Amino acid sequence: MKLEVARILVRDPAKNRATVGAVPAEVFTTDWEQLVNDPKVDIVVELIGGTNRAFDIVAAALRAGKPVVTGNKALLAERGVELFELSRQTNTPIHFEAAVAGGIPIIRTLQDSFIGNRILSFSGIINGTSNYMLGRMTDAGLTFEEALAEAQELGYAEADPTLDVNGWDAAHKAILLASLAYGFPIDPAAIHVSGIEKVTPLDIKFAKSLGYVIKLLAVIREQDNGAVEIRVQPSFVSESHILASVHGVFNAIAVHGDTAGESMFYGRGAGQNPTASSVVGDLVEAARGVTEGRHRGFLPYKEQGVLLPVEETTTGYYVRFDVVDKPGVLAQIATVLAEHGVSLSGTHSPADSTNPDAAFRDVIFLTHRCPYGQLQGALEEIDRMEDVNKQPVVFRIETLS
């Protein structure tokens, strides 16, 4: 099989890029319709990102019967249902290994190797940029801004890093994993997502002193009643858990299948080369399919499924309050928590041994597992207390198997 680059769509053909000299200048075009409709083009590789123009290109390629390779997780998470429907109607495949976890072959693993499993859960680190940044903030004491600048310089972040740091890059990937595993359309608005923008050096320090590290964790889990929980948040992970050792731009995804049991996939989740590895793998798969006509996408084996409301998702919590130091303040907070059925598993209030008279401000409560809605109810009430200065900082404490 010989693959040839017939056309490259760019915004600015004059821009100096690595392909200069490697492909003839006439290969470049700024007209996407010309590229898609060119009879020399048999397969379209979409790596422009975004969800509007990318949708037009992918849809036009499918209508023209040209298989598509894409790494665009936002596009598939938001409009994958439409695109895979078109893919079925046109009998033309979309390959998307590069959309989740860079160089780790997790998509094909789910489509092929684990097809005989009911997937009970996924948990993992699926945004390399956030993981890199949290590591640098923890180990080198960098600020959020310094860590982000480094990640961008190294080419880990998306063109618009907002999605990396606000959790949505990971959430889009989580939607793709859940779509493959559970086979029903998933509404992105129903997912509980927060990113690492609000992680402070203070919480990183407290986490460490309590035996945890903070990781941006994606958790997808099917409940006994069939409802599916999908969450992405910076979470406390025990220092001794394997995910605590996932450093830098690496990703790790634990998959729990009913027959395979637990498997862990680990590798480079971002960066040019790992992504290229997945794109080229898909390109070859697409080229094989051009003659054989194979295609796969989300498997629509359910019209509708149920997502677990965020209020019902259950974990332990780390809650840090910023309080006025006066008698009874702790008791008041503890009372409200107790009234809402939130049980404490520990407390922590760092004292300054060199200055025993210094006012304390930061009070930490660790809780037993309870539904998030129950904690929210307590926190709304605590928020109205005069002696509580700011909204509390909350991290989930994940109990991972």
Ligand code: HSE
């Ligand atoms: N920017 C992404 C990450 C890589 O940091 O994981 C592509 O999804």
